[in-house]
Amino acid sequence: MNLPGHGILKGLAETARNFVGSYVSKDRLVTVQYPEERLPSKEAARNFPFLVYDGEDWEKGLRCVACQICEKECPPKCITIVKDTLRKPDYVGKLQFQPKLFDIDISVCMSCQICVEVCPFDAIKMDNEFELSGCDRFEQLLLHKRQLAKPNEYYQRIHPIEAAEVDGRLNVEKAKAQAKAGAGKK
Amino acid sequence: MSTREFQVIPRVDVDGTAVDGEQLEISMGPQHPSTHGVFRMDLKLDGERVARLKPVFGYLHRNHEKIGESTTYLGSMPYTDRLDYFCSLTNNWAYALAVEKLAGLQAPERAEYIRVITAELTRLQNHASLAGFLLQDMGASGTPLMYAFREREKILDLFESLTGARMMCNYMRFGGCRCDLPAGWILEARGVVERFPRFLDEFQALLDGNEILMSRTQGVGVLPAALAVNAGITGPMLRASGVNYDLRKVDRYGIYDRFSFKVPIGDHGDVYDRYMVRVLEMRESLKILDQALRDIPDGPILDPKAKLRGFRPKPGEAYGRIESPKGELGFYLISDGSPNPYRYRVRPPSFINLTLLEDLCLGHQVADVVVILGSVDIVLGEVDR
Numbered sequence A: 001m002n003l004p005g006h007g008i009l010k011g012l013a014e015t016a017r018n019f020v021g022s023y024v025s026k027d028r029l030v031t032v033q034y035p036e037e038r039l040p041s042k043e044a045a046r047n048f049p050f051l052v053y054d055g056e057d058w059e060k061g062l063r064c065v066a067c068q069i070c071e072k073e074c075p076p077k078c079i080t081i082v083k084d085t086l087r088k089p090d091y092v093g094k095l096q097f098q099p100k101l102f103d104i105d106i107s108v109c110m111s112c113q114i115c116v117e118v119c120p121f122d123a124i125k126m127d128n129e130f131e132l133s134g135c136d137r138f139e140q141l142l143l144h145k146r147q148l149a150k151p152n153e154y155y156q157r158i159h160p161i162e163a164a165e166v167d168g169r170l171n172v173e174k175a176k177a178q179a180k181a182g183a184g185k186k
Numbered sequence B: 001m002s003t004r005e006f007q008v009i010p011r012v013d014v015d016g017t018a019v020d021g022e023q024l025e026i027s028m029g030p031q032h033p034s035t036h037g038v039f040r041m042d043l044k045l046d047g048e049r050v051a052r053l054k055p056v057f058g059y060l061h062r063n064h065e066k067i068g069e070s071t072t073y074l075g076s077m078p079y080t081d082r083l084d085y086f087c088s089l090t091n092n093w094a095y096a097l098a099v100e101k102l103a104g105l106q107a108p109e110r111a112e113y114i115r116v117i118t119a120e121l122t123r124l125q126n127h128a129s130l131a132g133f134l135l136q137d138m139g140a141s142g143t144p145l146m147y148a149f150r151e152r153e154k155i156l157d158l159f160e161s162l163t164g165a166r167m168m169c170n171y172m173r174f175g176g177c178r179c180d181l182p183a184g185w186i187l188e189a190r191g192v193v194e195r196f197p198r199f200l201d202e203f204q205a206l207l208d209g210n211e212i213l214m215s216r217t218q219g220v221g222v223l224p225a226a227l228a229v230n231a232g233i234t235g236p237m238l239r240a241s242g243v244n245y246d247l248r249k250v251d252r253y254g255i256y257d258r259f260s261f262k263v264p265i266g267d268h269g270d271v272y273d274r275y276m277v278r279v280l281e282m283r284e285s286l287k288i289l290d291q292a293l294r295d296i297p298d299g300p301i302l303d304p305k306a307k308l309r310g311f312r313p314k315p316g317e318a319y320g321r322i323e324s325p326k327g328e329l330g331f332y333l334i335s336d337g338s339p340n341p342y343r344y345r346v347r348p349p350s351f352i353n354l355t356l357l358e359d360l361c362l363g364h365q366v367a368d369v370v371v372i373l374g375s376v377d378i379v380l381g382e383v384d385r
Helices: A007-025 A069-074 A112-116 A152-158 A160-185 B064-070 B073-081 B088-103 B109-138 B145-163 B185-207 B212-216 B224-230 B236-240 B271-294 B349-354 B357-361 B364-378 B380-384
Strands: A049-052 A078-090 A093-105 A124-126 A149-151 B023-026 B041-047 B049-056 B318-322 B325-333 B341-347
Touching: A007 B185, A007 B212, A049 A152, A069 A112, A093 B318, A093 B357, A112 A124, A149 A152, A152 A160, A160 B325, B023 B364, B049 B364, B064 B073, B064 B236, B064 B341, B064 B349, B073 B088, B073 B318, B073 B357, B088 B109, B088 B318, B088 B325, B088 B364, B109 B212, B109 B364, B145 B318, B185 B318, B212 B271, B224 B236, B236 B271, B236 B325, B271 B364, B325 B349, B341 B380, B349 B364, B349 B380, B357 B364
Parallel strands: A049 A149
Antiparallel strands: A049 A124, A078 A093, B023 B041, B041 B049, B318 B325, B325 B341
C-alpha cells in the first residue's frame, strides 16, 4: 500500500531527472537554437522542385524538353508549361522541344516529388531550400523558368548520392548515343 | 432575495422542443484548444453535467474523396498523407494495399519489411503523442507532451532521412516503396528502438500511479464492449473495452504473421484503459520492430510489374484495410479501367470512433468531456476528409 501522494512524488522525481539530464544528455535535449545553430540537411530532404541545367548557359543547358508529363501528373496542378516552337539538341544530340514558359506556383505545390519520379529526362529535381518567405505571393512564390533553373553542380551538392547515380546513367546513355552516331557516319 | 425574481424567457431549440431554462447550451469549439483541431461540440448542460452532446464536424472538409476520383491513382497518394497527418505512412500503406488488390500487384519481401518497420514506428510516435495530448487535456500542462514530442522527433528524423519529409512522407508505391533505405538507416532505427523503452519506463514512472491521473480517468467515459462492437468502433478504443480484435492478427495483411507480439486488451473500457492499452501497444510495437529490423532481407523494393506512368487497373473493385494506430483504416476503390478511380472511399477510423462521443460523455462533467475526447484519439484531417 502506497502512501497518498506517492505517485505524484515519483512523477516529480522523474521531471527533476529530465530537467537535470537536459543539461548533460543530448538525448534529452533535441532542440537547437535556430537560426544561429542549424542541423545538417539530410540527403533525402525535399522541399520544392527546380530545373537542372548542364554547362554554363542556363537557357541552352536546360534538360527539360517540355514533354508536359509533370504538368499532367502533378496532383495539385501547380506546374504550367508552354512549348516553344524552336527545337534544340539535347545531351545526346537529338533535336528536342524546349519550354517557352515553365512556371511552378510553390504556394500550391505540396512537395510530393511525383514530378521528379515521372520525369524521363532527369530534368526536374527537388530542392532543399526552405527559407522562402516573401511579401508578395505572385512576385516571390510564383517561380519562373529563370528562378527555377539551377546548375547540375548545385544538384550534386545538395543530393550527392542521388546525383552521382543520375550522372552515371546519363553518361552511359550519352556514350551509347555517341557510339551509335559514330557507327552511323562510317 | 428570492432566486427566481426574473422571468425565464421560453426558448425553442433547433429540433422544436422547448429549452428548459435550467439547462445551459454551450458551443465548445471549433477553436477550442482541447478539440484537437477544428471540431465543435454542441453541449447542453444540466448544471455541470452533460445532458446532450452533438458533435459538429466538417470545418476541415477538403473534398478528399472527390479529389481522389478526379486525379490519377498515383496522384492520390500524396493526398492520403494529409488524412491523418500524424500517421502518413500507415495511410500510404492502406491506400497502396487497396490498389495492389485492384491491380494484382505484390510487394517484394524487402518492401513488406520496410512497410512493417515504418508502420510500427508510426504507431510508436502516434501513441506517444496521443498520451502526451491526453495528459495535456487533463491539465498536466506541457511536461508529458514535451517528453512525448521529444521522442517523436527522433522517429520523425528517421522518416526524414528515409522519405525526405517528416510528416507528408508520400513513400509507398503500388507494388512496393519509392526508394530503398539509405545506408546506415537500419542502424539508426535500431538505436531509436533500443532507446525507446527507456523513455516508456520514464513515462510510466511519471504517470502510472499518479493519483490525479487515476481519479480523472478511472471510471470516466466507460464504453461497454457490446456497444463498441455495434457501433463499429475499432483500434485501441475497441480493445480497451475488452474485445480482442486487431487486424494485424485477424487479417494478417503484409507479413504480420511472421512476428510474435501480443495484443493488449483493456478490461473496463474507461479512459484509463484506453490510455494504458496504447502504452502497452507501444511495447508490443517495439517487439515487432526488433524482429523486423533483425530479419529484413536484401532484394528489390518494387514489383517489376508496377507502372508509374499510365497506370490503369482493369475494371473491378477492392477494399484494402490495415490496422492504423487509430483503428481500421480502409480504402474502397472501384475501377472502370480509366486512369482515375471511378469511386474512391475512405473508411476513417477516428471519424467512426467519434460517433459514440455522446454515449461516452452523458452524465459526466464538462471537464471530463475534454478528457474523453482526448482518449478517442481523433485527427480532424481524417474526420472531415
